[in-house]
Amino acid sequence: MTSVLETTAAVTARAPAKVNLELGVGPLRDDGYHTLSTVYQAVGVHDDVTAAIADEWGVSVRGRDAELVPTDESNLALRAARLLAERAGDVEPVHLTIHKGIPVAGGMAGGSADAAAALIACDALWGSGLGKDELEPLAAQLGADVPFLLHGGTAVGSGRGELISPVLARGTYHWVFVPTDSEGLSTPQVYRTFDELNAAREIDEPRPSPDMMAALRNGDAEALAAVLSNDLQPAAILLQPRIDEIIESAMGFGALAAIVSGSGPTVALLADGQEGAIDLSVALAASRTAEDILRASGPVAGAHVIPAPRLT
Ligand code: ATP
Numbered sequence: 001m002t003s004v005l006e007t008t009a010a011v012t013a014r015a016p017a018k019v020n021l022e023l024g025v026g027p028l029r030d031d032g033y034h035t036l037s038t039v040y041q042a043v044g045v046h047d048d049v050t051a052a053i054a055d056e057w058g059v060s061v062r063g064r065d066a067e068l069v070p071t072d073e074s075n076l077a078l079r080a081a082r083l084l085a086e087r088a089g090d091v092e093p094v095h096l097t098i099h100k101g102i103p104v105a106g107g108m109a110g111g112s113a114d115a116a117a118a119l120i121a122c123d124a125l126w127g128s129g130l131g132k133d134e135l136e137p138l139a140a141q142l143g144a145d146v147p148f149l150l151h152g153g154t155a156v157g158s159g160r161g162e163l164i165s166p167v168l169a170r171g172t173y174h175w176v177f178v179p180t181d182s183e184g185l186s187t188p189q190v191y192r193t194f195d196e197l198n199a200a201r202e203i204d205e206p207r208p209s210p211d212m213m214a215a216l217r218n219g220d221a222e223a224l225a226a227v228l229s230n231d232l233q234p235a236a237i238l239l240q241p242r243i244d245e246i247i248e249s250a251m252g253f254g255a256l257a258a259i260v261s262g263s264g265p266t267v268a269l270l271a272d273g274q275e276g277a278i279d280l281s282v283a284l285a286a287s288r289t290a291e292d293i294l295r296a297s298g299p300v301a302g303a304h305v306i307p308a309p310r311l312t
Contacts (some may be wrong), residue, residue, distance in 0.1 A: 010052035015117035015303035017108035024206025025231040037206035042152035043298035049117035054095035065104035077118035088128035103179040107262030116149035116303040152302025171219025174277040190263040193235035225257035236264035253283035
């Protein structure tokens with residue numbers, strides 16, 4: 001029989017990946033970050049984080065790319081749990097078990113998703129009761145994408161991306177993601193290359209585009225396809241030319257649009273409905289353009305408690 005202690009001694013939270021529908025990069029700020037104007041969408045590729053009361057703090061990682069994720073104090077989920085513990089006061093240590101479904105270092109914010117899930121799981125486990133609004137400042141300290149992954153949906157991000165306002169978005173969008181080898185393409189390298197490519201010109205403050213807002217308001221995938229944009233894309237392609245080959249093939253196979261996700265290297269393909277997404281992924285696999293293909297729709301909810309951990 002399960003005791004009450006066992007049923008309350010662990011909580012699992014699930015957090016989604018993100019795709020940037022628009023990523024406008026502005027001037028470099030004095031603190032070394034760029035001003036961003038981005039439109040995020042949360043998509044149905046998930047990581048689950050189980051927080052369990054333990055004798056000592058720790059983290060273990062299972063699932064996709066698990067071997068690439070650090071299990072020391074640099075792990076973002078563990079940092080999130082420790083930050084919440086400082087805020088909440090007298091709490092017991094936790095062991096976190098991360099089940100990864102989001103590609104690591106793919107530009108889909110997997111580490112940030114784990115941080116968001118850890119905040120939600122630990123808040124429930126410890127009964128600190130902060131809720132998303134009070135967790136948001138902690139999320140922003142952990143990383144620019146973390147506040148969005150707490151809330152999910154579709155939202156504009158400003159500042160470094162951490163200042164979130166929800167966007168009225170109708171409909172469901174169907175995506176195919178092609179993760180590629182991230183070697184030679186870290187987020188700081190992509191930004192450095194962006195700076196080099198733009199050294200000779202004045203960079204304006206970025207703003208969300210009215211056409212993007214209209215496409216989302218109307219739930220129009222074709223109109224959205226026409227306005228997807230990512231200022232980091234030229235830098236990512238320069239560092240990893242294979243991205244361009246995938247984009248070209250996918251457009252030939254009927255993708256409505258193809259764009260680098262965040263700082264890459266994952267390529268995000270907007271498909272013409274669910275069937276379009278299936279056809280596109282079959283064509284990419286059959287032509288051997290890509291071996292690793294993920295299909296997901298968005299928008300989906302942000303980090304939330306789920307009933308039970310995944311067993312595999
Ligand atoms: P970003 O665009 O925010 O830089 P990303 O989506 O490209 O992120 P992540 O999967 O978040 O990439 O991983 C970036 C790096 O963060 C990894 O190389 C890894 O070393 C480190 N990291 C720390 N904690 C985690 C975690 N819980 N999950 C994944 N990566 C983590």
